[in-house]
Amino acid sequence: xxxxxxxANAEAEITLIGPGFGESVVIHFGDNCWxxxxxxxxxxxKSPAPLSYLQSIGVDPSExxxxxxxxxxxxxxxxxxxxxxxxxxxxxxxxxxxxSEEQFRKFVSTYHQKSTAVDNGVSDIxxxxxxxxxxxxxxxxxxxxxxxFAAKSVAGHSTRITxxxxxxxxxxxxxxxxxxxxxxxxxxxxxxxxPDSNLMSAATWLEIGPLSILLGADLEETGNPATxxxxxxxxxxxxxxxxxxxxxxxxxxxxxxxxxxxxxxxTGQVLALVTPWNRGRGLPTKSDQARIVQxxxxxxxxxxxxxxxxxxxxTVARTLRxxxxxxxxxxxxxxxxxxxxxxxxxxxxxxxxCSPEACPLQNY
Amino acid sequence: MNTIVKSWEHKxxxxxxxxxxxxxxxxxxxxxxxxxxxxxxxNAVPEVETIGTLLGQIDQNxxxxxxxxxxxxxxxxxxxTVSPExxxxxxxxxxxxxxxxxxxxxxxxxxxxxxEGTVFADLVDLVPRNETRPSFQAEIPIHEFADDEAETLxxxxxxxxxxxxxxxxSGRKDRLSRIRCRKLPILLAADEAAIEEEAxxxxxxFHEPKNS
Numbered sequence: 317x318x319x320x321x322x323x324a325n326a327e328a329e330i331t332l333i334g335p336g337f338g339e340s341v342v343i344h345f346g347d348n349c350w351x352x353x354x355x356x357x358x359x360x361x362k363s364p365a366p367l368s369y370l371q372s373i374g375v376d377p378s379e380x381x382x383x384x385x386x387x388x389x390x391x392x393x394x395x396x397x398x399x400x401x402x403x404x405x406x407x408x409x410x411x412x413x414x415x416s417e418e419q420f421r422k423f424v425s426t427y428h429q430k431s432t433a434v435d436n437g438v439s440d441i442x443x444x445x446x447x448x449x450x451x452x453x454x455x456x457x458x459x460x461x462x463x464x465f466a467a468k469s470v471a472g473h474s475t476r477i478t479x480x481x482x483x484x485x486x487x488x489x490x491x492x493x494x495x496x497x498x499x500x501x502x503x504x505x506x507x508x509x510x511p512d513s514n515l516m517s518a519a520t521w522l523e524i525g526p527l528s529i530l531l532g533a534d535l536e537e538t539g540n541p542a543t544x545x546x547x548x549x550x551x552x553x554x555x556x557x558x559x560x561x562x563x564x565x566x567x568x569x570x571x572x573x574x575x576x577x578x579x580x581x582x583t584g585q586v587l588a589l590v591t592p593w594n595r596g597r598g599l600p601t602k603s604d605q606a607r608i609v610q611x612x613x614x615x616x617x618x619x620x621x622x623x624x625x626x627x628x629x630x631t632v633a634r635t636l637r638x639x640x641x642x643x644x645x646x647x648x649x650x651x652x653x654x655x656x657x658x659x660x661x662x663x664x665x666x667x668x669x670c671s672p673e674a675c676p677l678q679n680y
Numbered sequence: 681m682n683t684i685v686k687s688w689e690h691k692x693x694x695x696x697x698x699x700x701x702x703x704x705x706x707x708x709x710x711x712x713x714x715x716x717x718x719x720x721x722x723n724a725v726p727e728v729e730t731i732g733t734l735l736g737q738i739d740q741n742x743x744x745x746x747x748x749x750x751x752x753x754x755x756x757x758x759x760x761t762v763s764p765e766x767x768x769x770x771x772x773x774x775x776x777x778x779x780x781x782x783x784x785x786x787x788x789x790x791x792x793x794x795x796e797g798t799v800f801a802d803l804v805d806l807v808p809r810n811e812t813r814p815s816f817q818a819e820i821p822i823h824e825f826a827d828d829e830a831e832t833l834x835x836x837x838x839x840x841x842x843x844x845x846x847x848x849x850s851g852r853k854d855r856l857s858r859i860r861c862r863k864l865p866i867l868l869a870a871d872e873a874a875i876e877e878e879a880x881x882x883x884x885x886f887h888e889p890k891n892s
Contacts, residue, residue: 416886421879429875430865445882455885501872504864506836507790595817626816632785635843635857639824643803646815 317358317365317372318671322348323656326470328524330561331654333365334591334618335647338392340366341531341563345524346470346659350375351383351477352404353520353531355397359650364396367403369652378405383465383477385410385458386444387533388517390510391437392593398443409448410456410464412482412518414490415441423494427508436508458482458518461553470659473525478555481535482516485542490516514566519548521555525659528557530581532565537574545574549581558583560664561655564615567593568600568608568677578611587655587666588612590677592619594648605680615677616670618651649673779848781856783807788862789818791837797822799833803841820859829861838862 322344323329329344338356345351350370358365370377381404386394401409414420428442448455456464458479465477482490497509514534522529538544545565548554560583566572568590578586588608593599600608600617608615626645628636636643651673655666670676787803794800803816822830825839839861847853 411886416883418879418883421882422875424882425875425878426867426871429871429878430867445885448885449881453885457886499867501867501869503867505867506864507838509836510792629784631845631855632843635855639857640821641824642819643816644818646802646817 317369317650317652318654320373320654320669322373322375326659327656328527328659329654329656330522330529330563330589331369331652332563332589332591332618333369333650333652335392335594335650338390338395339567339591339618340364340393342366342369343522343524345467345475346473348375348380349467349469349475350377350381351385351465352381352400352407353385354387354393354533355384355395355400356392356650357395357647359647364400364403365650367396367400377403381407382467383408383410385464385477385518385520386412386441387458387519388412388514389415389437389441390514390534391440393534394437394440394444397440398447401444402447405451408456408465409444409453410458410479410518412479412487412516413457413459414482414487414494414516415455416457417487417491417494419491419494419498423498423508426498426505430505436510438508458520459487460484460547461551464520469525471525473659474523475525476523476555478521478523480519480521480548480551480554481533481544482518483543483547485540485547486516486544489543517565519565521559523555523557526661527561527657527659527664528555528559529561529563530559530577531563532572532577533563534566534572536566536569536571545572545577549574549576559586560657561587561666562589562612564588564590564608566599567591568604568617569593570601570604570607573604573607582612585614586612587668588615588677589653589655590615590617592617592648592680594644594646600677600680605677609678613678614668616653616668616674617677617680618653618671619648619673620651620675620680779846781842781844781846781858783842783844785843787816787818787841789839789841789859791833791835791839793835794822794833799825801839806840824857825859825861829859833861838864 325347327344328346329342331342333340333342334356339354340356341353343351343353352366356365357363358368361368367377370380384397384401384404384407386397401407424438424441424445427436427438458464460479460481460483463476463478465475467475469475493515499505514536517533517535519533519535520531522531535548536544537546539546541547541550559581562582564572588611590600590608626643651671653671653674654669657664657666786806788806789801789803792800792802799820799822801818801820803818805814805816820841822833825833839859842856842858844856845853846856
């Protein structure tokens with residue numbers, strides 16, 4: 317995936333990978349210690365993309381990954397997470413707090429026991445749970461304003477990851493949704509439904525020494541003071557400061573945008589990273605692209621707009637044509653954007669490297 | 681279980697094939713048998729048993745063309761005799777004459793939305809290619825589904841879409857696109873017990889389990 321060397325011990329790295337199918341953030345917080353937030357599948361290797369990336373730069377994930385967080389259960393964020401958790405033997409794990417609730421555990425078990433080939437990520441969650449049980453590990457629960465990971469970094473600096481969401485309001489809405497889709501006895505079990513909204517997504521605030529980074533996950537803005545970005549901004553106990561790097565939430569979508577985030581949580585020269593979403597009308601849209609580029613001239617996207625080609629034999633292609641059916645690949649080529657900066661008290665300076673699939677957002 | 685079709689010596693009492701109600705599969709089979717006369721063993725020895733009326737009718741139709749007397753219509757015979765040996769097994773007959781479907785491409789699909797006569801679905805490729813399982817999003821005209829299935833199709837429905845060739849025994853083959861909705865599993869009391877147990881076990885994962 318990358319022919320680069322791994323970062324220096326005193327160098328932080330934030331690499332956004334996507335969207336083979338989904339997205340993942342790989343973080344180096346010093347001394348060859350790593351964290352991974354979310355997981356996606358590499359379109360080439362069909363294996364978890366963060367593992368492919370780490371191995372390509374000479375990092376052994378089984379020893380060096382210390383923390384794994386799944387921000388929410390949508391399958392574009394948890395694809396391959398069972399394999400990731402199995403591999404990262406030295407890591408602690410974290411899930412949003414709603415994962416511990418009885419309704420969600422029953423929901424996962426129900427759809428897992430009656431799964432189909434297209435199961436919406438339930439088998440990944442179940443696999444992850446079973447691997448953690450097998451290791452006799454425990455999970456940290458991510459809820460707004462709770463630190464979920466802390467470690468020493470280099471030169472006396474420390475690393476801390478704090479969950480900014482979900483709020484209690486996000487959790488209530490999520491669990492209501494989950495309860496409503498658990499089928500009653502005697503009814504048919506269809507595929508696990510995929511809700512349109514990204515309820516209970518865990519946005520995080522990452523501090524590596526003097527560096528602050530905002531990872532927006534898929535947290536959306538609802539206008540409700542108890543949920544979404546409004547709840548984050550309204551919190552008096554969240555970590556303070558301005559982030560110099562921003563993983564733009566929800567693939568740059570308008571429903572993940574809150575102007576207060578840009579004005580109150582980010583520096584003026586923020587480096588913005590985006591992954592696209594290749595379904596429906598696709599994300600980011602042209603207007604999303606224009607909005608983000610205006611707010612952050614230094615913004616990059618992990619994959620260009622062109623999707624993977626659909627190749628069928630003559631017979632299948634002819635049949636599809638005659639049926640007037642349209643097929644397109646869900647995945648796009650997996651690319652990454654790597655940003656590195658020294659962990660020191662001097663001026664913050666990110667060095668950005670884009671894989672061949674990635675590009676500046678203005679060129680998207 | 682195999683059903684045995686036997687030849688009859690008597691003159692048929694049923695209408696000629698053309699008068700048999702259409703759409704009756706077994707009668708069609710009989711007509712097919714009549715055309716493919718080589719399937720029926722000639723010079724069959726009579727007298728073994730009598731079989732059901734319908735099959736008898738089929739047999740009569742089938743055997744009519746092979747009647748030594750060449751008498752295939754009109755009069756009723758009092759004596760109905762059958763061959764002691766099976767001339768052809770119906771299962772075999774069905775298999776040979778109906779043919780087999782060979783899939784070139786198969787997907788499992790999941791309906792995400794139905795709008796203006798179009799079914800929007802996520803598809804997973806079920807044909808192994810280098811152990812990958814690419815996924816697609818599809819827009820399929822609803823008339824590609826069987827009429828009865830189209831009526832009950834809803835978001836969440838699971839189906840299998842196969843494209844391939846239907847090869848007939850005669851050697852003819854037709855290209856075919858076939859979509860079949862999957863009958864979804866029913867959640868039973870026994871399932872609930874297993875679900876409860878697994879869900880309870882997952883409660884041990886968390887530092888602060890709730891409601892467990």
